Amino acid sequence: MDRAVRAAGDRRLDRxxxxxxxxxxxWIALLAIVALxxxxxxxxxxxxxxxxxxxxxxxxxxxxxALQGSxxxxxxxxxxxQVAAESDDPELAVLRDQMLGRFTGDGAYVIAxxxxxxxxxxxxxxxxxxxxxxxIPDSLLLWTALGTALAANDGERxxxxxxxxxxxxxxxxxDHPAPPFFAGLVYVRAGDFAAARPLWxxxxxxxxxxxxxxxxxxxxxxxxxxxxxxxxGRAPR
Numbered sequence: 123m124d125r126a127v128r129a130a131g132d133r134r135l136d137r138x139x140x141x142x143x144x145x146x147x148x149w150i151a152l153l154a155i156v157a158l159x160x161x162x163x164x165x166x167x168x169x170x171x172x173x174x175x176x177x178x179x180x181x182x183x184x185x186x187x188a189l190q191g192s193x194x195x196x197x198x199x200x201x202x203x204q205v206a207a208e209s210d211d212p213e214l215a216v217l218r219d220q221m222l223g224r225f226t227g228d229g230a231y232v233i234a235x236x237x238x239x240x241x242x243x244x245x246x247x248x249x250x251x252x253x254x255x256x257x258i259p260d261s262l263l264l265w266t267a268l269g270t271a272l273a274a275n276d277g278e279r280x281x282x283x284x285x286x287x288x289x290x291x292x293x294x295x296x297d298h299p300a301p302p303f304f305a306g307l308v309y310v311r312a313g314d315f316a317a318a319r320p321l322w323x324x325x326x327x328x329x330x331x332x333x334x335x336x337x338x339x340x341x342x343x344x345x346x347x348x349x350x351x352x353x354x355g356r357a358p359r
Contacts, residue, residue, distance in 0.1 A: 213338065214307070220335040221300045228254055228261040235271060244275040265291035266300050273308040280308050280317075299325040303339060310346070319346055 223229055231254030238247040251268045258264060269287035273280055288308075291301040306321030322343045329336045 217338045222263040228263045247271045262295045279312045299328040
């Protein structure tokens with residue numbers, strides 16, 4: 123039994139390292155793009171107005187990477203949904219594990235649902251989570267994950283069933299940041315950044331100052347505010 127526990131712990135650490143490495147490589151790629159763009163502008167001696175426009179575009183790119191798991195916001199409403207739904211979102215997976223745990227009884231259902239989602243069977247992911255809730259009806263993790271899975275299955279939007287799942291998760295644990303954070307993420311993936319903003323602000327307010335995931339929430343809220351400032355609160359086109 124001790125060996126099994128240690129092995130599970132080792133696998134968890136290895137997975138966390140892999141996720142962090144993937145996230146780091148994404149940020150390195152984004153920084154490389156920024157450096158190349160700035161270097162090109164210096165060589166070309168572009169006017170100041172173009173510097174400002176390019177800076178705004180790069181800021182929007184950072185928002186797209188941090189919020190949706192892709193390095194740049196796509197040009198149409200349909201594409202960010204596809205990018206967000208199909209990516210593994212390594213940083214978000216780490217955040218979820220830090221907030222809610224993973225290697226627990228209810229976490230096993232979430233792992234199985236994640237596998238179904240990655241295989242493209244979003245309806246099966248919902249069924250797996252409903253099966254877990256049937257066994258563990260008061261699981262904050264399962265109800266929060268169900269809200270995300272229902273939204274994905276309903277076209278990456280906050281459908282009534284998804285909203286109901288998030289509301290139930292909040293009732294189970296009113297002071298936990300996970301339900302508002304992941305509900306806000308659904309709105310981000312749907313392109314409704316303005317609707318996501320109060321939910322992420324609430325998630326940050328509910329997060330303890332020493333929580334390991336606080337910085338991740340704060341960073342996303344900061345970038346979201348930056349995006350809303352640059353666009354005047356408009357949805358991405």
